[in-house]
Amino acid sequence: MTLFHSKQVLGSLIFGIALALSNSASAQQHPLADVHIHYSHDAWEIFPPKEAVAILRKAGLKYAFVSSSSDDGTQMLYAEAPDLIVPVLRPYRRRGELSTWMHDPTSLDNLRTRLSENTYAGIGEFHAYGDDIETDVLRGVIALADKYDLFLHAHSDAEAIHLIFKQDPGARVLWAHSGFEDPSMVGEILATYPRLWSDLAFRSDQAYDGEVSADWRALFEAFPDRLMIGTDTYTPERWPYVTAHAEWTREWLEDLPTDLAEKIAWRNAEGLLKAR
Amino acid sequence: MKPFALVLFSLLVCFGFAQPVVGQEKVEFTVSELAFIQSHGPWPPKMEPDPSNRFSGEPSASAWGQQLFQDVRLSQAQTLSCASCHDPDRYFADGKARSTGTSTVDRNAIALADLRLNRWFGWAGQSDNLWAQSIHPILDRREMNATVETIVQRVRQESDLAANYTAIIGKGPKEEEPLRLLVNIAKILAAYQETIRTPTSAFDLMRTRLLEDEMISEDAAVLAGLKLFVGKGKCSLCHFGPNFTNGEFHDIGLPYFIESGQVDQGRYGGIRDLKASAFNRLGEYGDEPAESAAQAPTAFVSLQHRNWGEFRVPSLRNVSKTAPYMHNGTLASLEDVVRHYSTIDIERLHADGETILKSLDLTKQEIANLVAFLKTL
Amino acid sequence: MKYKVALAILSLSCSVSSNAETSHACNNETISSSALELKQQDRRLVITPKPQDEPVGKLFSLEIQICDDDSVVTKVKAVMPAHGHGMNYRPKVNQLAEKSYQVEGLLFHMPGVWLLTIETKSQGTRTKFQSELLIKP
Numbered sequence: 053m054t055l056f057h058s059k060q061v062l063g064s065l066i067f068g069i070a071l072a073l074s075n076s077a078s079a080q081q082h083p084l085a086d087v088h089i090h091y092s093h094d095a096w097e098i099f100p101p102k103e104a105v106a107i108l109r110k111a112g113l114k115y116a117f118v119s120s121s122s123d124d125g126t127q128m129l130y131a132e133a134p135d136l137i138v139p140v141l142r143p144y145r146r147r148g149e150l151s152t153w154m155h156d157p158t159s160l161d162n163l164r165t166r167l168s169e170n171t172y173a174g175i176g177e178f179h180a181y182g183d184d185i186e187t188d189v190l191r192g193v194i195a196l197a198d199k200y201d202l203f204l205h206a207h208s209d210a211e212a213i214h215l216i217f218k219q220d221p222g223a224r225v226l227w228a229h230s231g232f233e234d235p236s237m238v239g240e241i242l243a244t245y246p247r248l249w250s251d252l253a254f255r256s257d258q259a260y261d262g263e264v265s266a267d268w269r270a271l272f273e274a275f276p277d278r279l280m281i282g283t284d285t286y287t288p289e290r291w292p293y294v295t296a297h298a299e300w301t302r303e304w305l306e307d308l309p310t311d312l313a314e315k316i317a318w319r320n321a322e323g324l325l326k327a328r
Numbered sequence: 329m330k331p332f333a334l335v336l337f338s339l340l341v342c343f344g345f346a347q348p349v350v351g352q353e354k355v356e357f358t359v360s361e362l363a364f365i366q367s368h369g370p371w372p373p374k375m376e377p378d379p380s381n382r383f384s385g386e387p388s389a390s391a392w393g394q395q396l397f398q399d400v401r402l403s404q405a406q407t408l409s410c411a412s413c414h415d416p417d418r419y420f421a422d423g424k425a426r427s428t429g430t431s432t433v434d435r436n437a438i439a440l441a442d443l444r445l446n447r448w449f450g451w452a453g454q455s456d457n458l459w460a461q462s463i464h465p466i467l468d469r470r471e472m473n474a475t476v477e478t479i480v481q482r483v484r485q486e487s488d489l490a491a492n493y494t495a496i497i498g499k500g501p502k503e504e505e506p507l508r509l510l511v512n513i514a515k516i517l518a519a520y521q522e523t524i525r526t527p528t529s530a531f532d533l534m535r536t537r538l539l540e541d542e543m544i545s546e547d548a549a550v551l552a553g554l555k556l557f558v559g560k561g562k563c564s565l566c567h568f569g570p571n572f573t574n575g576e577f578h579d580i581g582l583p584y585f586i587e588s589g590q591v592d593q594g595r596y597g598g599i600r601d602l603k604a605s606a607f608n609r610l611g612e613y614g615d616e617p618a619e620s621a622a623q624a625p626t627a628f629v630s631l632q633h634r635n636w637g638e639f640r641v642p643s644l645r646n647v648s649k650t651a652p653y654m655h656n657g658t659l660a661s662l663e664d665v666v667r668h669y670s671t672i673d674i675e676r677l678h679a680d681g682e683t684i685l686k687s688l689d690l691t692k693q694e695i696a697n698l699v700a701f702l703k704t705l
Numbered sequence: 706m707k708y709k710v711a712l713a714i715l716s717l718s719c720s721v722s723s724n725a726e727t728s729h730a731c732n733n734e735t736i737s738s739s740a741l742e743l744k745q746q747d748r749r750l751v752i753t754p755k756p757q758d759e760p761v762g763k764l765f766s767l768e769i770q771i772c773d774d775d776s777v778v779t780k781v782k783a784v785m786p787a788h789g790h791g792m793n794y795r796p797k798v799n800q801l802a803e804k805s806y807q808v809e810g811l812l813f814h815m816p817g818v819w820l821l822t823i824e825t826k827s828q829g830t831r832t833k834f835q836s837e838l839l840i841k842p
Contacts, residue, residue, distance in 0.1 A: 098588060147675045179679060207679065232680055236831065254678060256632035257782075260795050261603075267780065267824075284633075287676050289584050292591045293636045300631070367761075367816075367842040447762075564842065565815045574762050576793055576814040625764060628810030630795040683789040 081112035082305065082314075084298055085321030087138075087205075088177065088228065088253035088282025089118045091125035092147060095288040101132040107291055108136060111298040114318045117282070119177050119205065121147050123166055138325065140174040140205055141166055143193065150179040153189065160192040167200055173325055176205025177228050185215035194220050201328050203249075210241055217245050224327055229253050230279070235271040242275045249324045253282030259304030269308070276312050280320045355551040357538075357558075364558035366539055371532045372525060373570050375444035380457045380614035380621070383496070383512075383519040392492050393520025396513065401482050401489070403472035405430070410465065410472075410517065413437040420524060421650045425657030429471035434586045436657035438642060439650040444522045447575040447625055451639045451655040452598025456626045457614065458518035460607035463510060479513060480506045507606075511613045526645040530704040553701025556694060561669070562684055572644035572705065577635065580685065581676040582654055582668070584637045592655070595638035599631045634681060648703040662699045670695060731772040743823065743834040749773055750823065750834060761840055764794070764812050769823065771804040776825035776832065778806045783813065783821045783838075816842040 091104060099107065108116045119142035120126045130137045143159045144150060153159040163175065175197050180190055185208075194216060197204050203224035206212065210231055216223055227250040230238045235258075242248055252258060258268040272279060283290065283297040305313040315323075357365065383389035396402065398411045413427040414420040420440035427437040435451050443449075449461035465471040466479065483489045484501045493501045497512050504512070534550070537543050557563045568574040577595040584592045593600075607613050609624035639655040653659040659668060670690040677685055690698070731742070731751040740753045749772040754765055769778055778798050784791040796810040813819055823834045 098585070103589070150679065229680065236833075254633050254680065256630070256634075260630060265780075284678070286678055287637075289591045289637050292589075293596075293633075296593070296596065296636070297633065364816075364842045565817065568815065568842070569762060574814045576762075623764065623809070625794065625812070628764070628794040628796065628812070630793060632793070634790075680789050683787070 082302055083112055083114035083318050084281060084301060085115035085117070085318035086111070086113050086283050086294065086298070087115075087117040087226065087251050087280050087321050087324075088284045089116050089294070090120055090142070090177070090285050091118050091129055092121040093125065094147075095120075095285065095291055096125050096128060098288045099291050101128045104129060104291065105133045105136065107294055108133070111295040113294075113298070115321055117173070117205070117321070119174075121145065121149070123170075127170060138173045138321075139171065140176055141170075141172045141202075142176065143178050153178070154180055154184045154187045155189065157189060160189050160196075163193065163196060167196060172200070172202055174203040174205050174224075174226065176203075176226070177207050178205070179207045180212050181209045182211045183215065185212050185219065191219065194223060197223060203324060205251075210237065213241060213245070213248065217248075223247060224324065225249070226251055226280075226324060228282075229255055229284075235265075235267045239271050239274055242271075242278050247327070249278050249280065249320065251280050251282045253284040259307070262303040262307060264304050264307045272308060272312055272316060276315050277320055277323055279316055280318075280324070281316060355548065355555055357555060361555060361558045362539070364564040365535055365554065367569055368564070368572065369532055369535045369570050371528055371570050372442070373445070375442075375522070378444065378457065378459075378518065378522065379616035380609050380624075381459050381515045381518055382615040383515045384522060386496075386519060389496055389516050389519040390523050391520075392496055393516045393518070395492075396517055397520055401486065402466055402474060402479065402513070403429075404474045404478055408472050410462075413465070413471070414440050419646050419649045423651070425652050427471075429465070429468070430473045431470045433468070433470050434592055435655050436652065438640075439646060440521055441524050441526045441646060442571055442643060443518075443524065445571045445575075445643075448577075448598075448640060450598065452594050452601070453577060453640055454598040454601040455605070455607070456602060456609050456624055457607075458521060459511065459514040460605060460613075462514040462517040462521070463607060466510075466514070476506050476510050480504075480509050483509060483513065508613070511607065529645065531701075534704065547700065549697045549700040550704055551701075552694075553697035553699065556690075556698050557701055561688055561698065563669075565684065566641045567644050573641045575641070577638035577640050578682065579634065579638045579677060580668070581672045581674065582656075582658065583676075584639075584656070586656075591637070593636060594655070595635040595640075596631070599629060599635060602626055602629070603631075634678065644702060644705050647705055662702050663695060666690065666695045666698045666702075731770050741836065741838075743836050745832050745834050747773065748776065748825070748832050748834075750776075750825070752821075752823070760813055761816050761842065762812070762814055764810060767796075767808040767811060768801075769806040769808060771806075771825065774827055775804070776827035778808075778823060779826045779831070780824040781808045781811075781822070783811065783819045785815065785817055786820050787818060788815070813840050816840045 096104070113136065115138050116136055117138045117140050118126045118129050119140040121142055121144035123141055126139045130139045141163060143153050143163055145162055149159070175193055178193070184190055194204065198220055203226050204216065205226045205228055206216065207228040208231060210233060213225065213227060213231070216225055225248050227248060230250040230252060232255060238250055242250060258265055281301050283294050285291050285294065305317055377385035398409050400406045400409045402409060408429055413422045413429065414437055415422055422437045424437070426435060427433050438451060443458055449455040449458055450464070455461035455464070466474050483493055490501050496516065501509055534546060566574050566578055584594060586592050602608055603626070605611070608626045609616070609621045610626055614621055648662060651661060653665050659665050670688045672685060672687045674686060731749065739757045740751050742749060742751050751770045751772060753768045754760065755768060756765060767781070781796050781798055782791060792812055793814060794810050794812045796808045799807045799809065801807050817840060819838045819840055821836050821838055825832045
């Protein structure tokens, strides 16, 4: 358990090892990095860490970016499978804080404590829209991400993304759900901010019956290194969906050139981690 | 009436007030609420024959279908019929939380009525027509557990079944290809089931009086419940139209584990099954012209992540007689159902999901009023 | 009968708002009274729903007539902004003739305000036409 009291240097080492060793997915099953997993208290009560990791491995995941309410869930999974789990620090101590946390300074205190105790790759997934970014709590979060060299996993609208980069042009941001914006808008914002990546969690419009939509294909081709996939396990019942989601994802990735598919499948997630 | 109208001004412009005098209390309806009340009728609507079933609307077919519906020879062990779970004496449901065939199934037996109004069948909409849906329980190992071979053998060998088959289908069962024989039996069952109709309800009569401004001594609790249903509760958005359902699927924040760790995929699995089925309207077993089949909803339905754990919005007609409720029968009474919506856990819904679902925070009296209204359906 | 009168006023009020934006002509063709004109800068198109009655919970089609230029329709979608969801169906866009399209497989499963989006493309230029549609119960 000494690893969890280590700081940034050892954290980098762990991720380096994970990158080198974690090619455990079956050769038959194209590996995926699922960057949008939550493992909150109601999930770990039903799927204890061993079972949860078994689900992730069965889905053929190479990496699972996990954030949880509370962070204890992430820590339990990371302890179980450090080669697979990429820990991301969620600011919520329990369910029910997603629309209030930015006005609660104690949530920032919690983040500071956790960051001093554990190793993380990012902060998020947090919900913040528009000028929420200008609250003291969000300013503090962005500063902490800079201090610890972490990416921000932001469930945000386009305005909030602009404000994050206004505050810290050097930030690394993973845009949850690509803001549920149209691909043309996602493209505009990706073009504006080279250190913005974007996940496709909980959106279904990129493909239909295994066929990639023309507008999304154009986006993938324009930004081959910036988009990645995720499930979003926002209830315990969504954990079994990780497998179904992986199958659905592989279907439409087949419709893309192999190199591009592999980037979206997992290489871009790795790219986000390496872009420190 | 013009179907589309561009909104250039506040919807409030479209609102007005009406003041039916009722019993001891006065309940006022806005024009918007009255529009929803009007949309819940008239009853019954016109029900056209099923284009995918050439026996639909044929009296001889539905008469034989009624017999087959109660015929245990359609189950492997000859102990179960369709009516075992869809009991005519229980409004074509069975009163159990989860039904029992050869073993316990995952879902509640949905009450059968007014089925020609359905776009989808089953809690997950795994079928786009009633005859395909009727095949499921016959072959499901936990329900009637029969095989295609068993059905073919019995229809060919049992003299009454063979005689009816020949007379109504127009071809001897021995000359029929096995799968087509099963499909034909299912079509006969469907021809019967679609004749099951709910009668004019107390609500229908009240709706007419209300819209004609001929209110008599209406029950104040019922009217207050109706106002909640079409107003603050927004129930009418999903429980829409004369059959009190929009025919689609929603996640209403109920847990959907079947047992610990095993989940009911709901609509997600339903769409997967539908598209893979040889018996959907795009397949070769339907009876409608190709151009009609090409317009079937199956040609357009889109698999989405939110379909995971969604279940069909059921009709509310006869609802007070078909407890327990929800896809898995976990809510025992209408009071429980209303309380669920009153205290819904929005944390179980995606932040970018159906944003109109919020806990209604109803008072005890409001819950009683809403239940009183539901009992008029 | 005062409720019927009130309902008629509701319908009329909303229709008037629509007529204010609706042109019945596109390239001098006669367009039915149920048509709706959408504009984006100097580009226009006209949409006509089929069938034209009570669209809630029923599959329907849209006919799209491109006006003024040689754009092609690339995408049609509709969402309920106040609800955070779109349709459960994916429409298919078929070209009937030059500048003329039929979109099949639309279904509005709830009454309320739907935001219809039609995207077109012309010589590399993409145009997004949008209109809020009030779908009455």
